[in-house]
Amino acid sequence: MALRLYDTKTATVRDFEPLQPGRVSLYYCGATVQGRPHVGHVRSAVAFDILVRWLEHSGYDVLSVRNVTDIDDKILEKSAASYAADFVPDEDYPAGEPWFALAYRFEQAFHEAYDALGVRRPRYEPRATGHMTEMFTLIRRLIDAGHAYPTTDDSGDVYFDVRSWPAYGELTRQRVEDMQDAPDADPRGKRDPRDFALWKGHKDGEPESASWDSPWGRGRPGWHLECSAMSTKYLGPTFDIHGGGLDLRFPHHENELAQSAAAGDGFARYWLHNGMVTYEGEKMSKSVGNTISPEEMLASARPVAVRYFLGQAQYRSQLDYRPSSLAEAEAAVDRIETFLARAGEVEEIAPGDAVPEGFAAAMDDDLNVPAALAVLHDTVRAGNTAWDAGDRGTAVARAREVATMASVLGLLDVPSPSRAADDAGHAALASLVEGLLEERAEAKAAKDYARADAIRDRLTAVGVQIEDSRDGARWSLARGTDKEAAHG
RNA sequence: GGUGGGGUGGCCGAGUGGCGAGGCAGCGGCCUGCAAAGCCGUAUACGCGGGUUCGAUUCCCGUCCCCACCUCCA
Structure with missing residues (x-):
C-alpha cells in the first residue's frame, strides 16, 4: 500500500507519487516571528514533523524547507511601539527594541518550542530578509509576463495583477467576483482591490534598516513573495508538497500559487493543510482569554505528553484542547512507557524498521494517526498479555514494534529535561x-x-x-x- | 454573499451500507497481604426530519447548529 494524501487543491485524497523516485521535496510555512509561539504553531510543526518521519520511515529522502518571515508589518509595528513614550514594557516586549532584534529573539523562541517537543529541524530554514535578489528576480519575471505592475503613483509599490491571471482562486475554488472586499482595504495604486503587494515602497517613519534598494525603488517585500522565491531556490520550480495551516490557504497560499504559476513555475504538486486548535470548541483568542501557550502546556505536563496531545488527532481535524486533555495524554503515554520499561528489563528496546501492517496502512491513509495509535495501543496490550503469561520473547518483540511506532510519531525523541538535567x-x-x-x-x-x-x-x-x-x-x-x- | 470542513457513547477521537477503532474516565472481575501496574468483562453512540435499501451512523434530499477562510494569522 502506498501513501495517499489529501490535496487541498483538488480536494481529493490522491496517491502520493514524488517528482523524483525516492525523494520528496517539502516546503511548509513557518512563523512570522512577531511574538511568542502559540499552540497552533506547534501543532502545525508537529503535524509536518510526523509527515517527514513517516516519509523517511517509508524510505524517502526528504528535503524539507520551512521559512522564517522576519520582516512584515506586525514586526515593524511592534518594534515601533516599543520606542513610543507611553510604551509599557512586559516580559515579551522590552522597550526600544529594533525590529530585527525582535524578530531574531522570537525566531529563537520558536526553536525552543519546537526543540522541546522533539520537532526536528527542517533541512533549511531560510529567512525572508536573506532573499531579496531572488524576490527581485521573481517580480521581474512577473512584470515581464504582464502579471505585475509598479504603481503609477509615487508609492513605490508593485502589485500582482489578479485580473491578468484567470486561474486566480483555483486553490480555494473561489471566483474573484465572489470575494468579499476587505472593509478597510486601501486601494492605493491598485488596479483591482484584490491585487496584492509583491513589493511595498518604503514609507516615511519606517526604519531605514527595514528597506532595501530594488529596481522599483527602496522598500520591502510583500508577505507572499518570499515563499514563492525561497521554495523555488531550494526545491526548484516544481516540488512535491507545500504545507501550512488551514488559515493560510487564503490569501497566502492562493497568492503564492498565482505568483509562481503566472511566472511559469509548476510550484507545489500537493497542498497539505493542518486544522486549527480550539479551546473547548472555541477559537483561542486573547480577547476572550481562552488561550494556552506551549509554555503553559509544558509547565503542566511532560513534553512527551504535550507532543502526544498535539499529534493525536488526524492533522486535518480541528484539535480541541480542554483542561483535562494533557492529563489524558499523560495517562496514554504512561501506558506506553510502562510497557516499554517492562520489556526493557529483559533487553534493551530500540526502534527498528518493522511496524505492524495496520499501523502502516493507517499512516499511508493520509496520516491517520488516531487509527495508527489504536494499533500501537493494541500492540501494547498484546505485549502486556504476553508478559503476564511469562512469554518474554513475545513481549520484547511487541515492545520493539511499539518503540518503532512511537519513534515514527516522534514520541521517543522528545527531550526529557528533568532526568538528563x-x-x-x-x-x-x-x-x-x-x-x-x-x-x-x-x-x-x-x-x-x-x-x-x-x-x-x-x-x-x-x-x-x-x-x-x-x-x-x-x-x-x-x-x-x-x-x-x-x-x- | 462566496468557499471549505464538521456535528459519533461521560470526555477526546477514528471509521464503516450489515460482525459497535483506540485512549481517558466509570463500573464489575482476575492477580496482589493490601495497593499499584497489568489483564478480562462492561455502554439501547452516531444533530433532527424524510427518502433509497432486506438493512443507514455510513448513500440521497431537506433542515438546525458549529467551525474555518474571504483582513494579519499555524
Whole structure:
C-alpha cells in the first residue's frame, strides 16, 4: 500500500507519487516571528514533523524547507511601539527594541518550542530578509509576463495583477467576483482591490534598516513573495508538497500559487493543510482569554505528553484542547512507557524498521494517526498479555514494534529535561529509594505489612511510585504532576 | 454573499451500507497481604426530519447548529 494524501487543491485524497523516485521535496510555512509561539504553531510543526518521519520511515529522502518571515508589518509595528513614550514594557516586549532584534529573539523562541517537543529541524530554514535578489528576480519575471505592475503613483509599490491571471482562486475554488472586499482595504495604486503587494515602497517613519534598494525603488517585500522565491531556490520550480495551516490557504497560499504559476513555475504538486486548535470548541483568542501557550502546556505536563496531545488527532481535524486533555495524554503515554520499561528489563528496546501492517496502512491513509495509535495501543496490550503469561520473547518483540511506532510519531525523541538535567541527583535518589525498598522487602518477608505500607506511603507522598512484581519492587517518579520537569 | 470542513457513547477521537477503532474516565472481575501496574468483562453512540435499501451512523434530499477562510494569522 502506498501513501495517499489529501490535496487541498483538488480536494481529493490522491496517491502520493514524488517528482523524483525516492525523494520528496517539502516546503511548509513557518512563523512570522512577531511574538511568542502559540499552540497552533506547534501543532502545525508537529503535524509536518510526523509527515517527514513517516516519509523517511517509508524510505524517502526528504528535503524539507520551512521559512522564517522576519520582516512584515506586525514586526515593524511592534518594534515601533516599543520606542513610543507611553510604551509599557512586559516580559515579551522590552522597550526600544529594533525590529530585527525582535524578530531574531522570537525566531529563537520558536526553536525552543519546537526543540522541546522533539520537532526536528527542517533541512533549511531560510529567512525572508536573506532573499531579496531572488524576490527581485521573481517580480521581474512577473512584470515581464504582464502579471505585475509598479504603481503609477509615487508609492513605490508593485502589485500582482489578479485580473491578468484567470486561474486566480483555483486553490480555494473561489471566483474573484465572489470575494468579499476587505472593509478597510486601501486601494492605493491598485488596479483591482484584490491585487496584492509583491513589493511595498518604503514609507516615511519606517526604519531605514527595514528597506532595501530594488529596481522599483527602496522598500520591502510583500508577505507572499518570499515563499514563492525561497521554495523555488531550494526545491526548484516544481516540488512535491507545500504545507501550512488551514488559515493560510487564503490569501497566502492562493497568492503564492498565482505568483509562481503566472511566472511559469509548476510550484507545489500537493497542498497539505493542518486544522486549527480550539479551546473547548472555541477559537483561542486573547480577547476572550481562552488561550494556552506551549509554555503553559509544558509547565503542566511532560513534553512527551504535550507532543502526544498535539499529534493525536488526524492533522486535518480541528484539535480541541480542554483542561483535562494533557492529563489524558499523560495517562496514554504512561501506558506506553510502562510497557516499554517492562520489556526493557529483559533487553534493551530500540526502534527498528518493522511496524505492524495496520499501523502502516493507517499512516499511508493520509496520516491517520488516531487509527495508527489504536494499533500501537493494541500492540501494547498484546505485549502486556504476553508478559503476564511469562512469554518474554513475545513481549520484547511487541515492545520493539511499539518503540518503532512511537519513534515514527516522534514520541521517543522528545527531550526529557528533568532526568538528563541532573544525573547525579537522580543517582543519589535511586540509592535512597532502593535502600528503602530493601527495608520494605524485609518487612514484607516478615509479614510486617504495617511497616511495609508505611515505607510505601512515605515514598508515594514524595512522588515515588511503587509497583510490586514477582521479581521485586519497581519504582518510578510519579508523572502527571511531574515536579521534576516543572519549569521554574 | 462566496468557499471549505464538521456535528459519533461521560470526555477526546477514528471509521464503516450489515460482525459497535483506540485512549481517558466509570463500573464489575482476575492477580496482589493490601495497593499499584497489568489483564478480562462492561455502554439501547452516531444533530433532527424524510427518502433509497432486506438493512443507514455510513448513500440521497431537506433542515438546525458549529467551525474555518474571504483582513494579519499555524
